[in-house]
Amino acid sequence: MKYISTRGQAPTVDFAQAMLSGLAPDGGLYVPETWPAAEPALARPGIPYATVARSVLTTFAGMSLSAGAIDRAVTRLVERFRHEAVTPLVQLDANLWLLELFHGPTAAFKDLAMQLAASLMDAALAGSDSRLTLVTATSGDTGAAAVRAFAGAERIRLIVLHPEGRVSPVQRLQMTTVAADNITNLAVRGDFDDCQRLVKGLLTDEGLRARGALSSVNSINWARLAGQIPYYVTAGAALAGPAPRFVVPTGNFGDAFAGWAARRMGANVGGLVAAVNSNDALARVLTDGVYSRRTTVETHSVSMDVQAPSNFERLVFEATDRDTDRTRALFETFAREGTVTLDDALLARLRAEVSAVTVSEAETRAEIAHAWSAYGQVICPHTAVAVAAARRLDPADGPVVALATAHPAKFPAVVGEALGFDPVRPAVLQGLEGRPEHYRKVEPTLAAVLAMLD
């Protein structure tokens, strides 16, 4: 399998190259040159998660990584999950299911792809005996999952930027209490947008580039999305019958695009619904065709506080029938002007691929309480956005799966307030307090961050 850029001006690469470079050199995102079909055998219910993941990764990584490397990555992933099914489905109501994605080492769905990406990157670097620096901005979950996945990796240095005081205490402790020489945690005196801007600055800094290969583990990286396809395949197979609609709590649209890819590959995936909080660029563009950036609003579902969902570019690329010139023009205009208007034909195509539902803060809190009283489930604010959106769909239209993306104990303040009791911490979130923390505070300027990296 080869990979091309959504902007059409970068050389074709293999899986390992796409994974190690993150963004394509023309500023586009890597996508498979053609969409493969999932192995038909995977449509049977009850196939182990490891089997599905191995098959999906082999399809995408093909010749570029050895079968042994893929096998080791999948085995490590499954070993680190605390649930035998890895991503169990829990039925809430006659036609409503919860897909629990939070049984991994940092109790958020990002573990699923990050654990795989860490092993696969290490294997790819071992082949050429080279080294890589990864930089990533986080509003909490990405950083925690990345620190845990990459800690101790021999050939990789990881630099994580989080906005000081704006990640939950549990999320901060998950990142900062891991003692590993190859991890640098920076608390930026600014917001998440400052962190993203600084990461872009680092990725294009000549001096840093001169010191070695540089990449990112945000969901622009195709390896992240490839690692999120398997649970759509297993959930679709488990609910064999009318294809379920998946409601995905959405920030950068990476998870939802993985669902789109699973459907494109023939998995039993019906509609895709992106559930968003007040940072609703995706819902607005699907309503009126205007894609525009606004100031980020802080919400309870912090990991979805994203104004310009990076993976929207992959969807636009597909909805234009892979027209790279149009995709490039649209996103260059958006980058320059902060707004771009789509024509009616493109808007109609996008609406045929996905829909979006906006959920307010009040509805999010109310859903946390409702899920407990109606289903006996304690859910996190991100999951609550998805469940609230799922309950707005007509159950007569068939089964609905809402994705549960984080464990509620990562967000004790809002969950405790909505329920009147604190969510019980799973073992992986216990004993964090009191451990030594490793991080440094930094001003939100590129010069200040670069000075920290010497």
Ligand SMILES: *Cc1c(COP(=O)(O)O)cnc(C)c1O
């Ligand atoms: C990252 C994250 C999301 C959003 O996923 P995207 O791929 O960015 O759309 C939703 N919920 C939780 C808990 C997350 O950590």
